[in-house]
């Protein structure tokens with residue numbers, strides 16, 4: 001749309017063009033806020049991202065807890081290994097892409113990119129400053145791509161597989177599946193990482 005406007009104005013000649021370009025700039029800035037070009041995300045999109053995150057988190061948690069109850073942590077690790085990426089895929093529909101990341105990762109596929117790393121570092125310092133992780137989030141509109149992140153705290157059951165001391169079978173299974181595992185040494189109440197979502201409109 002902005003491109004069309006520029007073309008329309010250029011045929012009107014130089015004097016007019018100058019005057020119009022100021023109006024055009026203002027119009028673009030205004031359009032930017034509603035269409036998301038200026039970096040301010042649409043509040044409705046943020047709401048959607050929150051819902052997507054909640055649904056994904058619930059799905060992950062119930063799969064994990066079912067696995068733990070049925071067969072114990074060792075089998076649950078295998079379940080996580082196989083199911084976490086599948087669950088992420090099943091929630092990545094209709095333009096959304098959803099996953100998890102962290103500054104200390106277990107699965108190398110979850111490594112943060114530049115923006116994610118910057119947000120994770122920001123979350124870490126906000127956490128240190130005492131901000132609640134329940135509402136800790138970040139979002140950005142970058143051209144056609146909306147991005148959203150939400151902090152993940154370490155809860156009670158998480159330390160079985162991400163804590164400072166791990167049971168022998170857990171340790172063995174993790175070493176087998178994730179030889180480069182960095183996601184241990186956490187305590188309850190620590191910042192574990194973040195959900196990370198993108199939405200691309202076409």
Ligand code: HEC
Pocket residue numbers: 064073074076077078080081082084085100101102104105106107108110152153154155157158159160161162183192193194
């Ligand atoms: C039964 C063991 C187990 C428990 C309990 C567990 N996790 Fe994990 N966690 C894993 C495994 C295995 C992976 C790697 C999954 C994969 O391959 O994508 C993982 C990956 C993650 C990741 C993705 C980033 C990374 O390091 O690859 C986050 C975030 C995470 N876990 C948070 C949690 C939180 C929060 C809890 C508690 C609610 C929790 N985990 C409980 C085993 C566990």
